[in-house]
Amino acid sequence: LASVLPRELGTELQITSGPSLSAPKDLLPYLTNASHGSFLFIDEIHRMPAAVEEFIYPAMEDFRVDITLGEGLNARTVNMKLQKFTVIGATTRSGMLTAPLRDRFVRREHLDFYEDLELVEIVRRNARKLRTPITDDAAYEIARRSRGTPRKANNLLRWARDFATSKADGNI
Structure with missing residues (x-):
């Protein structure tokens, strides 16, 4: 179902899953490789750790990510602009989505189970x-x-x- 929009619009689709995104560094390649108008589908989005959720917020809202380089006193944050893209999340456990993540999705659709x-x-x-x-x-x-x-x-x-x-x- 997530592939319908990208196919109809003739744009790219990247696919990942919440469990495979254990740290922000796992999400970064998807965000930086996203082309203008492309889609990122995250299956089982409710299983993303809090750190990954917080990392994706500015990407979803402002199309940017903040990357920390170095450690301690030498650490600095670099703000990286991203292409405009769309996140599609799927879950069978919507109650497990945190309110901040759920609220960042403009459209929320509930699909019934199959007969x-x-x-x-x-x-x-x-x-x-x-x-x-x-x-x-x-x-x-x-x-x-x-x-x-x-x-x-x-x-x-x-x-x-x-x-x-x-x-x-x-x-x-």
Whole structure:
């Protein structure tokens, strides 16, 4: 879904995740490489540490970052201008977003979880991609246990495929 806007606008998309941004230095390459009008998608944005959140605030608001060079008395801060870009954040746990981070997003959209029958179609399609035969009942059982989330459905499908391959005839 995050790729739709950049594709329609013909601009770049960088993708990262909150857990992979353990320190501001991990976020810096994404910010400095962002081109004018590009997008930065941060999946599981609620899992960014506080230091990374605080580092991204001036980038989101003023398109700049403050970089500290040196240590102690010799330390100095350099203000680096950035190209104008857009941050898209995704989370299944919006309650874990801090208010300061949440408030910096002008638009907030809530997407409903998928219905079981929608997930059945996703499971069937991905089973075909995996070249794994699956019965309608098995696709439904996987969908039902996925708590409305395609990622969980795909993980369960891969687990079922691996189990069926190692313990049975490869059919789910």
